[in-house]
Amino acid sequence: MFNLILFGPPGSGKGTQSEKLIEKYGLMHLATGNILREEIANKTALGLSAKGYMDRGELVPDEVVIGMIRSAIENNPGIRGFLFDGFPRTVAQSVALDNLLAENDAQIDLVLALQVSEDELIDRLINRGKTSGRSDDVNEKIIRARIGEYENKTSPVAGHYSKSDKVVKVKGEGTIDDIFDQLSKEIDHKQS
Numbered sequence: 122m123f124n125l126i127l128f129g130p131p132g133s134g135k136g137t138q139s140e141k142l143i144e145k146y147g148l149m150h151l152a153t154g155n156i157l158r159e160e161i162a163n164k165t166a167l168g169l170s171a172k173g174y175m176d177r178g179e180l181v182p183d184e185v186v187i188g189m190i191r192s193a194i195e196n197n198p199g200i201r202g203f204l205f206d207g208f209p210r211t212v213a214q215s216v217a218l219d220n221l222l223a224e225n226d227a228q229i230d231l232v233l234a235l236q237v238s239e240d241e242l243i244d245r246l247i248n249r250g251k252t253s254g255r256s257d258d259v260n261e262k263i264i265r266a267r268i269g270e271y272e273n274k275t276s277p278v279a280g281h282y283s284k285s286d287k288v289v290k291v292k293g294e295g296t297i298d299d300i301f302d303q304l305s306k307e308i309d310h311k312q313s
């Protein structure tokens with residue numbers, strides 16, 4: 122198995138690059154934000170419990186997202202690998218993920234961390250908010266709350282994986298194709 126985390130703050134391009142990477146490397150895309158938005162659209166109990174947190178730009182509780190990832194891993198045996206997008210977002214989530222993968226004799230092989238300035242993140246998300254319909258893109262206050270959650274709770278996840286030398290920083294500004302080429306180069310290097 123080859124398991125990759127695409128890491129970075131809100132608006133850094135995780136979703137955009139994931140779509141291209143899963144195609145090229147045959148990985149399964151596990152994006153907790155997308156799964157949560159589907160649950161909300163389907164008005165499930167899980168979706169209803171997560172909606173308030175998401176609308177405020179706060180992280181939903183660890184046990185909710187860990188349960189989602191556990192089911193996804195258990196329901197996809199024999200897979201080539203996963204691309205985790207927007208997960209793990211706390212150190213507790215990383216520890217849970219490492220344990221879930223270890224149960225399948227697997228591990229996180231690489232963490233690619235997209236580097237984008239805060240001004241650029243805010244510009245991208247305000248711009249997307251004009252058409253996305255995403256409740257957490259509607260104003261700068263909520264966007265800043267998301268970035269604050271990232272800085273306080275999510276950035277330590279990079280520290281967790283850098284202990285085992287798994288983190289590679291990649292510049293996340295420039296054209297989508299150039300960034301994709303850089304990400305691909307790092308994956309090819311890791312797999313060679």
Ligand code: AP5
Nearest residue numbers: 131132133134135136137153154175179180181207245249
């Ligand atoms: P989630 O859905 O994961 O959103 P996010 O990480 O806050 O950020 P985005 O998905 O908006 O950004 P992205 O990095 O994917 O960038 P994108 O490619 O879209 O999470 C949403 C919420 O769900 C959280 O706040 C939380 O409440 C909850 N949640 C989810 N996972 C959780 C977890 N594990 N634990 C707890 N709670 C969780 O690009 C952004 C924009 O920029 C787009 O318009 C795109 O077109 C544009 N763009 C992309 N690349 C470029 C480029 N190179 N140049 C210019 N523009 C670009």
Ligand code: MG
Nearest residue numbers: 135136154207
């Ligand atoms: Mg995304």
